[in-house]
Amino acid sequence: MKAPLATKIGIIGGGQLGKMMILEAKKMGMVINILDPEENCPSSSIADCHIVGGLKDADAIKKLAEISDVVTYEIEHINVDALFEIEKTGKPVYPTPASLKIIQNKLSQKTRLIEEGVPSPDLLAVGSPDDLRRAGEKFGYPMMVKACLGGYDGKGNFLIKSADQAEEAFEALGGNDLMVESFVDFTMEISVLACRGRNGEIAVYPVAQNDHENEVLNETRVPANISAETSKQAMDVARRVMEIFEGVGMFCVEMFVLRDGSVSVNEIAPRPHNSGHYTIEACSSSQFDNHIRAVAGMPLGDTSLIKPVVMRNLLGDAGEDGRAVVTGVDEVLAIPGARLHIYGKAEVKPKRKMGHITVIADTLEDAVKNGEKAHKALKILGK
Amino acid sequence: MKAPLATKIGIIGGGQLGKMMILEAKKMGMVINILDPEENCPSSSIADCHIVGGLKDADAIKKLAEISDVVTYEIEHINVDALFEIEKTGKPVYPTPASLKIIQNKLSQKTRLIEEGVPSPDLLAVGSPDDLRRAGEKFGYPMMVKACLGGYDGKGNFLIKSADQAEEAFEALGGNDLMVESFVDFTMEISVLACRGRNGEIAVYPVAQNDHENEVLNETRVPANISAETSKQAMDVARRVMEIFEGVGMFCVEMFVLRDGSVSVNEIAPRPHNSGHYTIEACSSSQFDNHIRAVAGMPLGDTSLIKPVVMRNLLGDAGEDGRAVVTGVDEVLAIPGARLHIYGKAEVKPKRKMGHITVIADTLEDAVKNGEKAHKALKILGK
Numbered sequence: 001m002k003a004p005l006a007t008k009i010g011i012i013g014g015g016q017l018g019k020m021m022i023l024e025a026k027k028m029g030m031v032i033n034i035l036d037p038e039e040n041c042p043s044s045s046i047a048d049c050h051i052v053g054g055l056k057d058a059d060a061i062k063k064l065a066e067i068s069d070v071v072t073y074e075i076e077h078i079n080v081d082a083l084f085e086i087e088k089t090g091k092p093v094y095p096t097p098a099s100l101k102i103i104q105n106k107l108s109q110k111t112r113l114i115e116e117g118v119p120s121p122d123l124l125a126v127g128s129p130d131d132l133r134r135a136g137e138k139f140g141y142p143m144m145v146k147a148c149l150g151g152y153d154g155k156g157n158f159l160i161k162s163a164d165q166a167e168e169a170f171e172a173l174g175g176n177d178l179m180v181e182s183f184v185d186f187t188m189e190i191s192v193l194a195c196r197g198r199n200g201e202i203a204v205y206p207v208a209q210n211d212h213e214n215e216v217l218n219e220t221r222v223p224a225n226i227s228a229e230t231s232k233q234a235m236d237v238a239r240r241v242m243e244i245f246e247g248v249g250m251f252c253v254e255m256f257v258l259r260d261g262s263v264s265v266n267e268i269a270p271r272p273h274n275s276g277h278y279t280i281e282a283c284s285s286s287q288f289d290n291h292i293r294a295v296a297g298m299p300l301g302d303t304s305l306i307k308p309v310v311m312r313n314l315l316g317d318a319g320e321d322g323r324a325v326v327t328g329v330d331e332v333l334a335i336p337g338a339r340l341h342i343y344g345k346a347e348v349k350p351k352r353k354m355g356h357i358t359v360i361a362d363t364l365e366d367a368v369k370n371g372e373k374a375h376k377a378l379k380i381l382g383k
Numbered sequence: 384m385k386a387p388l389a390t391k392i393g394i395i396g397g398g399q400l401g402k403m404m405i406l407e408a409k410k411m412g413m414v415i416n417i418l419d420p421e422e423n424c425p426s427s428s429i430a431d432c433h434i435v436g437g438l439k440d441a442d443a444i445k446k447l448a449e450i451s452d453v454v455t456y457e458i459e460h461i462n463v464d465a466l467f468e469i470e471k472t473g474k475p476v477y478p479t480p481a482s483l484k485i486i487q488n489k490l491s492q493k494t495r496l497i498e499e500g501v502p503s504p505d506l507l508a509v510g511s512p513d514d515l516r517r518a519g520e521k522f523g524y525p526m527m528v529k530a531c532l533g534g535y536d537g538k539g540n541f542l543i544k545s546a547d548q549a550e551e552a553f554e555a556l557g558g559n560d561l562m563v564e565s566f567v568d569f570t571m572e573i574s575v576l577a578c579r580g581r582n583g584e585i586a587v588y589p590v591a592q593n594d595h596e597n598e599v600l601n602e603t604r605v606p607a608n609i610s611a612e613t614s615k616q617a618m619d620v621a622r623r624v625m626e627i628f629e630g631v632g633m634f635c636v637e638m639f640v641l642r643d644g645s646v647s648v649n650e651i652a653p654r655p656h657n658s659g660h661y662t663i664e665a666c667s668s669s670q671f672d673n674h675i676r677a678v679a680g681m682p683l684g685d686t687s688l689i690k691p692v693v694m695r696n697l698l699g700d701a702g703e704d705g706r707a708v709v710t711g712v713d714e715v716l717a718i719p720g721a722r723l724h725i726y727g728k729a730e731v732k733p734k735r736k737m738g739h740i741t742v743i744a745d746t747l748e749d750a751v752k753n754g755e756k757a758h759k760a761l762k763i764l765g766k
Contacts (some may be wrong), residue, residue, distance in 0.1 A: 023406055026429055029725030029738070046409055046429040281667065284720045284743055299717035306689055306743075334682035337667045342412030355412070360667055360689075 007296045008033065010068030012055055014043035016343040016353065017074035017272050017288075020280070022046050024289040030296070035064045042343040058082035065091050072249060072295045076104055076270055077150050094198070094248040094295040095270045103245065103270045107148045107179045113265055116244050118237060120265040121181040129166040135180040136163050145169045148177040153351075154215025159183075184264055186256035190224050192238035193276040195250045195290040195300055202242050203290060203300040204235045205283065208275050210254075216351055219375075220275045220311040221368060222282065230261045237263055245270070250291040252276060274313065274353070281339055281358045282309035307337075308364035310371030314355040314380055316348040322382035324348035326355075331377035335370050337361050340378075348382040355380070390679045391416065393451030395438055397426035399726040399736065400457035400655050400671075403663070405429050407672040413679070418447045425726040441465035448474050455632060455678045459487055459653055460533050477581070477631040477678040478653045486628065486653045490531040490562045496648055499627050501620060503648040504564040515549040518563040528552045531560040536734075537598025542566075567647055569639035573607050575621035576659040578633045578673040578683055585625050586673060586683040588666065590617045591658050593637075599734055602758075603658045603694040604751060605665065613644045620646060628653070633674040635659060657696065657736070664722055664741045665692035690720075691747035693754030697738040697763055699731040705765035707731035709738075714760035718753050720744050723761075731765045738763070 007030050011018045014036030022032045022043055033049040034041075035057075044050050049067060053060030056079040065071050065086045071093045083097035095103075103109045113120045124135045126145070136143060141163070147156035158169040170178070189212060193205040209224035210217055224231065238253045245251070245268075252273030254266040276287035285293070285301025293300055316324075324347060332340050342355040357374045361367040390413050394401045397419030405415045405426055416432040417424075418440075427433050432450060436443030439462040448454050448469045454476045466480035478486075486492045496503045507518045509528070519526060524546070530539035541552040553561070572595060576588040592607035593600055607614065621636045628634070628651075635656030637649040659670040668676070668684025676683055699707075707730060715723050725738040740757045744750040 019409075022429075023409060026402075026406060026727075027722070027724050029727035031428075045414075045431050046405075048428050284664065284722070289722075293716060299713055301716065301722070302719045330682055333676060333684065336685045339410070339667070339672075339684070341410050344409075344412040 007031070008067065008069045009292065009296065010035070010064040010071040011043070011074055012061060012064065012071065012078050013074035014038070014041035014047065014050065015074055016042050018043040019046065019343060020277075020286075020288045021074065021272070021292055024286060025292045028292075030292070033064055033068050035060050040346055042345060045344070055079070056082070058085065061086065065089070070094060070295050072291070074271055076100060077152075080104060095251070096246065096248060099245040099247050100270055103268055105148045105177075106146055106151070106267070107177070109268055110179070110181075112244065113241070116240070118240055118244070118265055119263060121184050123179050123181045126178045126180055127176070129170045132160065132166040132170060132180065133163050136160065136166070139180065139182040142183050144181045144183060145173060146179050146181065147173045148179055157215070184256045184266075185259065186264070187259055188224070188226065188257040189254070189266070190226065190234055190257055190263070191252055191254045191273065191275040192234050193250060193252050193273060193279065193287050194238040194242050195287070195294050195303070196242040196247050197294050197300050198248055198297045201300055202239055203303045204238050205276065205279060205287070205303045206305045207231050207234045208278065210275050214351070216315060217274045217313050219313070219371065220278055221364060221371075222278055222305055222309050223364065226257060227261055230257055230263065234263045237265060241265070241268060249294045250276070250287050275311075277341070277356050278309045278311040278358055279303075281360050282307055307360040307362070308367045309358060309360045310364075310367040312357045312371050312375040313353060314342075314357065314375075314378060316350050316352040316354055316380055316382065318350045320348050320350060320380065320382035322347065324354060325381045325383050327379045327381060328377040332357060332374045335359065335374050337367070338370060338374050348380050390414070391450065391452045392675065392679065393418070393447040393454040394426070395444060395447065395454065395456035395461050396458040397421070397424035397430065397433065398457055399425050401426040402429065402726060403660075403669075403671045404457065404655070404675055407669060408675045411675075413675070416447055416451050418443050423729055425728060428727070438462070439465070441468065444469065448472070453477065453678050455674070457654055459483060460535075463487060478634070479629065479631060482628040482630050483653055486651055488531045488560075489529055489534070489650070490560070492651055493562070493564075493648075495627065496624070499623070501623055501627070501648055502646060504567050506565070507563045509561045509563050510559070512549040512553045515543065515553060515563065516546050519543065519546050519549070522563065522565040525566045527564045527566060528556060529562050529564065530556045531562055536600075540598070567639045567649075568642065569647070570642055571607070571609065571640040572637070572649070573609070573617055573640055573646070574635055574637045574656065574658040575617050576633060576635050576656060576662065576670050577621040577625050578670070578677050578686070579625040579630050580677050580683050581631055581680045584683055585622055586686045587618045587621050588659065588662060588670070588686045589688045590614050591661065593658050597734070599698060600657045600696050602696070602754065603661055604747060605661055605688055605692050606747065609640060610644055613640055613646065617646045620648060624648070624651060632677045633659070633670050658694075660724070660739050661692045661694040661741055662686075664743050665690055690743040690745070691750045692741060692743045693747075693750040695740045695754050695758040696736060697725075697740065697758075697761060699733050699735040699737055699763055699765065701733045703731050703733060703763065703765035705730065707737060708764045708766050710762045710764060711760040715740060715757045718742065718757050720750070721753060721757050731763050
């Protein structure tokens with residue numbers, strides 16, 4: 001026995017989300033095992049046991065389950081059938097494979113939301129370029145075509161501007177398991193992190209305002225610049241999503257704010273999320289702490305905002321490729337309220353998520369200003 | 384290369400202080416090597432490399448230095464001569480061996496403070512029971528006898544109430560390297576955590592109010608219930624101590640508040656300190672983050688208090704001995720603003736530091752109340 005707090009957590013995936021889960025779980029003395037194909041993945045040096053294997057490798061997942069009390073994951077594109085097998089043996093898996101299976105496929109995820117009356121764009125399943133053109137007649141252009149499986153950070157999305165692009169979009173997204181959504185004319189992108197315990201307890205974080213660049217998250221600021229009414233609606237939607245999917249653990253509900261101030265769900269991630277990194281510094285319990293609490297069957301922690309906060313993503317710049325070297329660290333750390341997170345990926349690539357900066361301040365204005373200053377100072381170069 | 388942020392930190396000691404340093408350093412992607420005799424010490428599972436060896440083993444310390452860019456320590460009772468040797472090879476050691484050597488010995492530590500005009504009790508070196516009786520004539524009774532080397536948590540201290548106890552005290556403390564301090568009639572015990580960077584930058588945390596039980600820290604609350612004037616004096620003293628010892632890294636200055644509101648230094652620890660654990664939740668940069676920043680030569684982080692906070696120590700109760708089992712976890716985690724730290728020591732012993740609870744709240748009153756409730760709920764039993 002390495003630790004007196006008995007829970008042994010198995011995490012599928014050893015990227016930055018897994019790493020930040022471990023940093024919280026270790027505070028409580030838990031034992032953490034991970035499964036990840038990369039020997040030097042961000043979680044590796046702080047995991048108790050690292051099974052080197054593929055995220056979809058059923059045997060490796062089984063091995064992970066055997067040495068863990070509960071299995072969770074930091075990425076949704078994994079082998080859900082293997083998770084069902086683990087669950088059958090009596091070993092808990094959270095979020096449940098049943099909820100993951102629905103969420104993994106964007107068509108079933110969004111269909112479920114629409115059935116339940118959760119505000120989200122109209123959609124159609126498409127099986128051919130002709131289907132796309134028919135959808136265009138219904139929704140008008142532009143409209144968003146999405147691969148139902150496997151997309152993230154804008155990958156797997158294609159914005160069609162006219163019927164002429166039907167073939168191009170169909171080919172670009174691989175030609176099957178596609179869906180179309182009516183275009184949403186939004187004024188702001190927001191997200192709400194929510195957590196549900198094994199006993200149904202739900203904790204919801206405040207609304208985060210997100211700014212994307214080239215479809216990858218660039219900045220998150222909290223509180224969001226929205227009305228109290230919009231904020232309430234967004235948090236209610238997130239709570240409703242947790243109930244619908246009976247999710248256990250952290251979920252992120254990404255939403256659009258429409259011109260009338262109402263919200264529309266864009267996407268759900270059944271895990272801690274990039275737009276929730278701010279919670280490490282700005283909340284009593286971070287999204288990672290609450291994820292661990294939830295999957296371990298513990299009461300959830302306080303999700304209220306302690307201070308205005310800005311998070312800036314550190315991505316590999318265009319043209320940077322090779323061994324990652326971080327510059328500008330001292331400029332960032334000299335900024336009051338700034339904390340630097342470097343995930344520990346040995347190689348930088350363009351748009352790769354290498355770390356993030358969080359800045360808290362007494363006013364959001366100061367946090368925004370300092371976040372921008374910090375972001376400008378820090379560079380991750382490829383040597 | 385495991386991490387892109389190049390600094391490799393070597394820590395002598397792998398207890399809870401080392402563990403909490405690693406949890407902060409890992410956020411920035413640093414590589415951490417430790418030296419500790421216990422294979423399952425609290426830091427072991429999250430260190431990149433664990434050299435299993437004694438804290439005073441010069442060869443082991445040399446090995447640690449060889450694989451690290453900078454060497455630091457989480458405990459002051461180590462082999463300072465070995466540290467001087469490391470420094471001679473050009474490898475930086477922080478806090479410096481020169482400052483450690485003076486601080487390690489309470490007589491030289493306090494003599495230095497008195498020379499520099501820092502308020503602290505009168506003292507006398509003693510070499511015999513007769514010396515003790517002579518000190519008693521000068522200081523009156525009660526008076527505190529201290530072993531100059533190696534004491535902590537009240538170990539190495541003896542309160543003499545009359546001349547009759549001179550022989551008893553002399554024997555109990557091992558009979559050499561002893562000193563006597565005049566008794567301090569204090570109204571409160573406080574501590575100030577301070578940090579000094581390699582470039583001389585100093586950051587001082589707010590004053591912490593400490594409550595000891597059987598000479599071991601029981602509770603810390605911040606802000607302390609003292610006047611603005613006393614607070615300023617205490618923080619000035621801490622800053623002055625950092626200048627005197629040219630300390631690099633975190634120091635803790637424990638002080639007494641006297642009846643007139645002035646302060647008197649009790650003891651200095653050249654490392655993060657139990658009474659500074661509150662900084663993890665209640666400050667933007669914790670004492671562990673700032674220690675790492677300082678020894679790595681980085682700018683220091685913000686030390687201001689974000690919320691009122693209470694820290695409660697989790698010690699092994701009298702009579703508990705054996706494999707540690709934690710009970711009452713759910714009651715603690717259900718308290719708003721409560722965070723639980725379990726160090727991961729496999730065996731519990733009476734008075735052994737097994738973990739701590741931190742509670743933040745909007746008012747100190749609520750933090751105190753919730754801290755007490757949490758502390759009562761949690762038990763660490765020996766099975």
